[in-house]
Amino acid sequence: MVDPFPSGRGMVEAAGRLNVRRDKPRTNSPKARVVEAGTRFPVRNSITGDLVSGVSQWFDLGGGEYVWAGGCRDFQPLVEEDADRPDRRHLHDYVPPRFKIAAGVRHRIQGRRPHGLEGLIVHFDAYRIRKAGNGVEDSDTRSLDMMRSGQANGFHYGEISRTGTIFLPENFEWSEWGSHAGVSQCPLTQRTGVSRYYVGVEMNNPGRLYEAQEDGIFCPWFNAVRDATGNVVLDSRGRCQRKSIHDEWYVASEVRTVTADGNIKAGTYLPYSFDQFEALTNLCLYLAKTFPATFSLDRVFGHDEVAPTRKNDPGGALADPARLMTMAAFRAYLKSLI
Numbered sequence: 001m002v003d004p005f006p007s008g009r010g011m012v013e014a015a016g017r018l019n020v021r022r023d024k025p026r027t028n029s030p031k032a033r034v035v036e037a038g039t040r041f042p043v044r045n046s047i048t049g050d051l052v053s054g055v056s057q058w059f060d061l062g063g064g065e066y067v068w069a070g071g072c073r074d075f076q077p078l079v080e081e082d083a084d085r086p087d088r089r090h091l092h093d094y095v096p097p098r099f100k101i102a103a104g105v106r107h108r109i110q111g112r113r114p115h116g117l118e119g120l121i122v123h124f125d126a127y128r129i130r131k132a133g134n135g136v137e138d139s140d141t142r143s144l145d146m147m148r149s150g151q152a153n154g155f156h157y158g159e160i161s162r163t164g165t166i167f168l169p170e171n172f173e174w175s176e177w178g179s180h181a182g183v184s185q186c187p188l189t190q191r192t193g194v195s196r197y198y199v200g201v202e203m204n205n206p207g208r209l210y211e212a213q214e215d216g217i218f219c220p221w222f223n224a225v226r227d228a229t230g231n232v233v234l235d236s237r238g239r240c241q242r243k244s245i246h247d248e249w250y251v252a253s254e255v256r257t258v259t260a261d262g263n264i265k266a267g268t269y270l271p272y273s274f275d276q277f278e279a280l281t282n283l284c285l286y287l288a289k290t291f292p293a294t295f296s297l298d299r300v301f302g303h304d305e306v307a308p309t310r311k312n313d314p315g316g317a318l319a320d321p322a323r324l325m326t327m328a329a330f331r332a333y334l335k336s337l338i
């Protein structure tokens, strides 16, 4: 029997949800806490503990806490001279993504990706971001609503809330695909049905906004009067009628109105939050680092690039309140970070 990793200090990543055991490296030791999939964390050493699935190596986290090494991946040793000053990449330049499994949510898997994970599609979910009515921001709860909606509708995606939390369904595997982009074509490879090749990431965001008849008020589609076919009704000045003052709407300082540029369709958008955009950026870098043989930052596209006649996401919602980026600018930005 061979231990999967060398001994000694290092950084390692949770391959799935990991139980941290207290006192002894044993599966029946008390559970101290849970480490979410994708989290990178430091280990002090490894020792032999309970044999699980042929692996008896456990990591010693210090403080009497242990995790089973079989649930980890991508061990990177800290060499002695670095021990007191870890590689900057671990602390600063590269911030590992914060994954959270959406309990009870399973999305529809349609098969294995033919060539592994090759890229990512940025979406917005065109959904509420606040508590009932026009309450305080409650984006984690709303993101979980959308994760459940994805299950009900047979879709498959991850979702990033405005707090920067990345929600994944319970049955999520990067190597498997399900529908998120619909009828689509990649502008780079010309392949259709891009969900098969690129993972979908929904960003919690109300979508393109409509100026209301009241000055300085902007409404999402779900709080604007719509016609029988679901289209927002606009008056002669291009303004919508707000359905309810008690439902979600935004003031001028929260939104931005942009002209058409690259993938961006002219209109008014609520920018993604700083934390949300940071999480998306880190996720792209993480995927490039985790799947270097297949994933390319040149294959990070907007839904509005792969389905330009039907879709306007992410449009002017990218990048964050301080920066507006076309998808081409975002790809260049990502490549500047590696």
Ligand SMILES: [Zn+2]
Pocket: 122, 123, 124, 303, 311, 313
């Ligand atoms: Zn979309």
